[in-house]
Amino acid sequence: MSEDYSMTSQDSRVQSMFNRVTRSYDKINSLMTMGRHAQWCREVARRADLTASGRLLDIATGTGEIALAARRRYPGAEIFGVDFSENMLAEAREKPGADSIEWEFADAHQLRFEDESFDAVTHGYLLRNVSDVERVLWEQHRVLKPGGRVVVLETSPPRGVLKLVLSVGMSVVLPLLGQIIAKDREAYTYLKSSTLGFMSPAEVAAVMERVGFRDVDWATKYFGTNVIMWGHKP
Template sequence: MTNDRTPRGKGSEVHGIFEKIAGYYDRMNFVMTLGRHDAWCREVAARVAPPAGGQLVDLATGTGVIALAAARKYPAATVTGVDFSEEMLRRARTKSGADAVRWRQADAACLPFENESIDGITQGYLLRNVEDLDGVLREQYRVLKPGGRVVILETCPPSGLAKPVVKWGVRTVVPLLGQVVARDRSSYSYLESSTLAFESPRHIAEILSGLGFKGIGWRKKFFGTNVILWATKPR
């Protein structure tokens, strides 16, 4: 199945990887974070805080962990889980509570929402996989209502005194886990390289600030290898 939002170029390659890993995506996230991934997703949902009756969009929803956490926390809000992977969305729809979420296939670079129509945006591991980081964040600014918040869960390149050890661990452990847990070393070699090559939280914060976001902050997780960032579109 294809449509006019099917990714091309690098996006097509990334799309293929996520179609391939959908069946063991949750298991790998659990193993790679020593079981902390779900708690981070709940924190992302807690930080977005849409108003009662508001519209919340979870981008790169994958198997829907953040979207489902948001639907449980904000039953009066309308939660839409968006992903470009049909297989990820198929997995999300089978989960307990999935009927409380609207699932929609779309590309984060071209969101199918009107200007200033969304009260809150969440996302997990989207930005490191896009070709135009500034453009994707600009698109989120476009659809957010004034006062709306974006909350981002991302990987974080290692820094500080522990950088050599953490870098070695990411390069060694992630592909190895991909081989042992998922029998798929190549896909997780890509995810390892995209983690190490991704921008720092400070750089993402600078982009958000340049777009007009205010109240920007972040908190690192898991030896500095993951980060939750947040920002608000001013009223």
């Protein structure tokens, strides 16, 4: 899968949306998860399981929450935070500790990094927002060293007995928060739709295994609406 990638109209719309909601993004994430988002970012960093001098790539770094959590946990590591929203990167660069991280513009569909150049890859809320999930995961597999780990924080469509209640709640609350806090109901209506319409953890795991990851597993969070997934490159 080495052919060049051209950004689709969907990618462009998502990029524009994230450039618009930068200032409110952390606040709404915290409100929607009742403060658990920061804890999940710390868990993602822990599961990356870096050595003292390891190299970590955090894709769709956004405002840098996972990358900065990794910096605090692995002070000697080399950490790259990449995103295709320049506004998000600008916000990340202003946070305490940001000077010790390499922040770069990048499209997750086509990374500039060499094969087998990282010990771990992490990302939060990336897969539901890309036009080609398999290609994005293949790129992550490519840049990982053998034995390297991938750790994913993602939303998960509600299932089971609480499915109706949670779906209705998200359909009402998320656009409303977007309207009140971000002054952008349209963006958070999209985020609601991308969450409710996204793949289940089992479906994501199947794609991860198809591109070559092994020992894929996951833990659901917050009534099953969020999930942390992990695997390794043999």
